Amino acid sequence: xxxxxxxxxxxxxxxxxxxxxxxxxxxxxxxxxxxxxxxxxxxxxxxxxxxxxxxxxxxxxxxxxxxxxxxxxxxxxxxxxxxxxxxxxxxxx
Amino acid sequence: xxxxxxxxxxxxxxxxxxxxxxxxxxxxxxxxxxxxxxxxxxxxxxxxxxxxxxxxxxxxxxxxxxxxxxxxxxxxxxxxxxxxxxxxxxxxxxxxxxxxxxxxxxxxxxxxxxxxxxxxxxxxxxxxxxxxxxxxxxxxxxxxxxxxxxxxxxxxxxxxxxxxxxxxxxxxxxxxxxxxxxxxxxxxxxxxxxxxxxxxxxxxxxxxxxxxxxxxxxxxxxxxxxxxxxxxxxxxxxxxxxxxxxxxxxxxxxxxxxxxxxxxxxxxxxxxxxxxxxxxxxxxxxxxxxxxxxxxxxxxxxxxxxxxxxx
Numbered sequence: 062x063x064x065x066x067x068x069x070x071x072x073x074x075x076x077x078x079x080x081x082x083x084x085x086x087x088x089x090x091x092x093x094x095x096x097x098x099x100x101x102x103x104x105x106x107x108x109x110x111x112x113x114x115x116x117x118x119x120x121x122x123x124x125x126x127x128x129x130x131x132x133x134x135x136x137x138x139x140x141x142x143x144x145x146x147x148x149x150x151x152x153x154x
Numbered sequence: 155x156x157x158x159x160x161x162x163x164x165x166x167x168x169x170x171x172x173x174x175x176x177x178x179x180x181x182x183x184x185x186x187x188x189x190x191x192x193x194x195x196x197x198x199x200x201x202x203x204x205x206x207x208x209x210x211x212x213x214x215x216x217x218x219x220x221x222x223x224x225x226x227x228x229x230x231x232x233x234x235x236x237x238x239x240x241x242x243x244x245x246x247x248x249x250x251x252x253x254x255x256x257x258x259x260x261x262x263x264x265x266x267x268x269x270x271x272x273x274x275x276x277x278x279x280x281x282x283x284x285x286x287x288x289x290x291x292x293x294x295x296x297x298x299x300x301x302x303x304x305x306x307x308x309x310x311x312x313x314x315x316x317x318x319x320x321x322x323x324x325x326x327x328x329x330x331x332x333x334x335x336x337x338x339x340x341x342x343x344x345x346x347x348x349x350x351x352x353x354x355x356x357x358x359x360x361x362x363x364x365x366x367x368x369x370x371x372x373x374x375x376x377x378x379x380x381x382x383x384x385x386x387x388x389x390x391x392x393x394x395x396x397x398x399x400x401x402x403x404x405x406x407x408x409x410x411x412x413x414x415x416x417x418x419x420x421x422x423x424x425x426x427x428x429x430x431x432x433x434x435x436x437x438x439x440x441x442x443x444x445x446x447x448x449x450x451x452x453x454x455x456x457x458x459x460x461x462x463x464x465x
Contacts, residue, residue, distance in 0.1 A: 079459035082452040086399040113399055117451070122459030 066097075066136040071128050072143075076150040080121030084151035085113050091142050097133020099143070104128065110143070156184050157287045159242055159265055165283050170269050170276060172244075175251060177265025183241055185209065188284040190244075190277050194219065197231050206238035209280075212245045212255070213273030220252065229254050236262040244280075246273040290410050291339040298331035298347045298380065299323055301435035305347060305380040307336060307409075308431065310388030314421055317357050319388070322428030329377040330367050333357040338382065340410045348379035384415045384438050386431055391422035401437070401448040 074080060080088070092099045092110040099110035101119060107130065108115030121127055131139045160181040166172035174181075191208040194216055220228050236258040243259060245251050248270040251259075259266040269276050296309040297316045301323065308316045317333055324330055332349030333356060339346050349355070355376045358364050368376050385407050397418055398404060407416035417434050421427060440447065 077460075078456045081455045081459065082400040082402055082448065089399055117455055120459070120462070122462045124463055 065132070065134060067130070067132045068136050068140060069128050069130040070140055070144065071126055072147040074121045074123055074125045074127065075147065076153040077123055078153065079123050079125065080116055080119070080151075082113070082117070084121075084146070084153070085116040087146055087151055088116055088143065089113050091146060092139065094142070095131075095133070095135045095139040097131045097136045097139050099139055100130045100132075101127055157188075157284075159183050159185065161287055162280075162283065163267070165287065166267075166269075166280070169283060170280055171271060173268050175245075175266045175268050176256065176259050177242070177263070180263050180265050183265070185241055185284070188281075188288050190280060190284075192216065192273070192277075193235060196235050199231060199234075201234060201238075204235075204238060206240055208241070210235070210240050210243050211273060211277060212243065212249075212251075214247060215273075217249060217252075228252075232258055236264060240264060242267060244269060244276070246271060246276050286339075286341075289340045291337065292410055293350075294336050294338050294409065295334070296336050296385075297333050298336040298349070298382075299431075300329045300331055300377050300380040301432060302328070302439060304435040304439050305331075305383045306431065306435050307347065307382055307385045308388065309385060310421075311390075313360070314388045314390070315427060316388060317359055319427040319431055320357060321359060322426075323432060324367060324371055324375045326428065326432065327374070328432075329375055329380075330355070330357060331377050331380045338410055340412070341381075343412065345382040345410050345412055345414075346379055347382050354378075382409060382414060384417065384435065385409065386434060387416065387418045388421050388427060389418055391420040391425075400452070402452060 076084065088101070088110055089112065100107040101110045101116065102108055107128070108119055110116065110129070119127065129140060129143055158181060162185065163172060163174060163181060187205070187207040189208050190211050191205040192213060192215070193210045196204045197216060197219055223231070232254050242265045243255065244267040246269050248268060251266060251268070256266065271279070294307070296307045297320045299306045299308065299320055308319060310316055320330055320333060331347055333353070335350060335353070336347050337350055355367050356364050357367055397420060405416045406413045415438065419427065419430055419434070437447065
């Protein structure tokens with residue numbers, strides 16, 4: 062059986078409009094593909110990355126530094142996919 | 155779609171009080187141009203531009219003018235018109251055709267009709283009927299409902315629960331238009347949906363069989379037809395399916411050449427589909443009223459973020 066992993070990484074929100082509805086939907090879709098639990102937020106204040114409404118409340122404006130934490134057997138793959146979204150500015154300006 | 159004089163007569167007997175005076179054997183002729191022509195100008199002898207592929211309507215003006223001509227002129231002008239192989243002649247205001255018209259109709263095998271209507275009313279109504287008869291139509295797999303004025307076509311594979319969802323919505327007070335197979339016809343820029351006459355107002359529920367909706371739920375549970383507004387597709391829940399999560403940019407689907415908003419709703423145990431279909435229709439209605447909740451929330455979120463970073 063694969064090992065249960067609990068890993069975290071910090072990201073900066075780069076796109077101008079931050080994590081509004083469209084980027085939130087991208088995150089939810091990406092997160093939904095994985096078995097592991099994924100959380101996004103700040104220390105002591107995180108929400109599930111599989112919840113649109115949750116993501117809108119974390120105030121991911123441009124420049125915000127957010128911690129993404131993944132817990133489960135496919136945590137590494139999940140983090141990789143999510144980091145691609147942050148790095149590509151959620152395909153926005 | 156090609157229609158014949160016979161098609162027009164069948165519909166027109168009632169709605170146009172149309173009567174065939176001559177030409178029983180020549181009704182298979184197609185109406186090539188779905189418009190009517192008043193041949194006043196042609197009767198004055200001007201044939202350079204004459205809408206000869208259209209049905210020719212003789213009203214009071216044409217009759218009065220013809221009567222002002224000498225009998226030779228009258229016969230010559232009318233003959234010139236019939237020689238153009240016009241599809242048919244309609245006489246309004248229930249007048250008797252002039253003997254020349256009658257004779258020429260027979261000579262040129264041109265069906266001759268009469269209506270009791272006055273010319274302008276006849277032209278309006280007949281144009282509408284020609285549009286209806288030639289409108290693009292299709293039989294589409296799907297259950298049609300009317301939810302608070304919104305026409306909803308429910309699609310999805312057999313057994314997904316379209317009829318059961320429809321029954322649930324009927325229970326909530328909405329109306330059934332057609333179960334499982336819906337007839338669609340273009341009406342101007344819109345699409346009208348209705349049921350096939352034979353199966354109309356019936357619904358098939360697995361395990362129960364065919365039920366007659368108005369007998370069970372009353373006449374308010376049915377509608378003869380409804381204009382299509384949105385298309386909803388029910389599909390089995392799959393984790394990786396691309397489904398709408400924000401509702402800011404719904405997809406669309408073409409029906410008879412017109413685009414309609416399209417919503418793919420995943421079905422899984424415990425999801426009350428009737429409830430979700432109802433919410434989809436009502437949310438669409440809200441958008442029509444100028445209130446797009448998803449977009450407004452997004453704008454609010456973006457506004458808050460921009461203020462935070464001082465932009």
